[in-house]
Amino acid sequence: MTDHAVPADRFRYDSFTQAVHWLTLIAVAGVFVSGQIMDDMARGPARTQMIGLHVSVGLLVLVMTVLRLARRVAAPQPEPIPGSPLVQMAARAMHLTLYILLVLVPVVGMAMVWAKGRSVGVFGLFTLPPLIAPDRELADRLGDMHEIGATLIVILAGVHALAAIVHHAVLKDGAIARMLPLGAARRG
Ligand code: HEM
Ligand code: HEM
Numbered sequence: 001m002t003d004h005a006v007p008a009d010r011f012r013y014d015s016f017t018q019a020v021h022w023l024t025l026i027a028v029a030g031v032f033v034s035g036q037i038m039d040d041m042a043r044g045p046a047r048t049q050m051i052g053l054h055v056s057v058g059l060l061v062l063v064m065t066v067l068r069l070a071r072r073v074a075a076p077q078p079e080p081i082p083g084s085p086l087v088q089m090a091a092r093a094m095h096l097t098l099y100i101l102l103v104l105v106p107v108v109g110m111a112m113v114w115a116k117g118r119s120v121g122v123f124g125l126f127t128l129p130p131l132i133a134p135d136r137e138l139a140d141r142l143g144d145m146h147e148i149g150a151t152l153i154v155i156l157a158g159v160h161a162l163a164a165i166v167h168h169a170v171l172k173d174g175a176i177a178r179m180l181p182l183g184a185a186r187r188g
Contacts, residue, residue: 018181030057034054059110115132
C-alpha cells in the first residue's frame with residue numbers, strides 16, 4: 001500500500017497529545033533541576049520559594065498526565081509504527097512505565113509534604129487540604145521513593161528519547177514527526 005492510501009493523521013498524535021507531551025518534557029526538566037538545586041540550598045525564604053515552585057510545577061505534571069491519559073482512553077490512537085512485535089511491546093511497556101511514574105512521583109511528593117506536616121500550595125493561589133497526618137518516618141521513606149522515582153523518569157525518558165532518535169535517523173520511519181505538528185509522519 002502506498003502512503004497516500006491512508007490519511008497521514010492516522011499516523012500522527014492529535015495536537016492536544018503533542019502539546020502535552022512537549023510541555024511535560026519541559027516541566028519534568030524544570031522540576032528535576034529545581035529538585036536538585038533545592039537539595040543544596042540553605043534553609044531560608046529563597047529555598048521556600050524554590051520548593052513552592054517545584055511543588056506547583058510538579059502538580060502541573062500530574063494534572064497534564066491525568067488529562068492526557070483521559071484523552072488517550074477517549075480518542076482513537078494513531079496506528080503503531082510497523083516493526084517486530086517484541087519492539088512494539090517494549091515501546092508500549094516503556095510508555096506505560098512512564099505514565100505510571102508521571103502519576104506516582106507527584107503523588108508521592110504531595111504525600112511527603114503532608115507527612116512532613118507542611119501544606120501543599122499551588123502557585124500561591126490555594127492550598128490543598130492535607131490527606132495524611134504528620135509522620136516523620138513516613139516522610140523520610142516517601143522522600144526516598146520520590147527521589148528514586150524522579151531519577152527513574154529521567155533515565156527512562158532518556159532511553160525513550162534515544163529510541164525515538166534511532167527511529168528517526170536510522171530507521172527513517174518518521175517516528176518523531178508523529179509527535180510534531182509538521183513533517184512527514186508515515187507508516188515507514
Ligand atoms: C514529576 C514531578 C516531580 C519530579 C520529577 C520531582 C523531582 C524531585 C527531585 C529530583 C527532588 C530532589 C530529591 C533529592 O535529591 O533529595 C525533589 C525533591 C522534592 N520534591 Fe519533587 N518532584 C516532582 C513533583 C513534586 C510534587 C508534586 C511535590 C509536592 C507536592 C514535590 C515535593 C518535593 C519536595 C518537598 C522535595 C524536597 C525534599 C527534601 O529534600 O526535603 N515534588 N523532587
Ligand atoms: C520527560 C520526557 C518525556 C516523557 C515523560 C515522554 C513520555 C512519552 C509517552 C508516555 C509517550 C506515549 C504516548 C502514547 O502513545 O500514549 C511518548 C511518545 C513519544 N515520545 Fe516521548 N517522552 C519524553 C521525551 C521525549 C523526547 C525527548 C522525545 C524525542 C527526542 C520523545 C519522542 C516521542 C515520540 C516520537 C513519541 C511517539 C511514539 C510513537 O509514535 O509511538 N519523547 N512519550
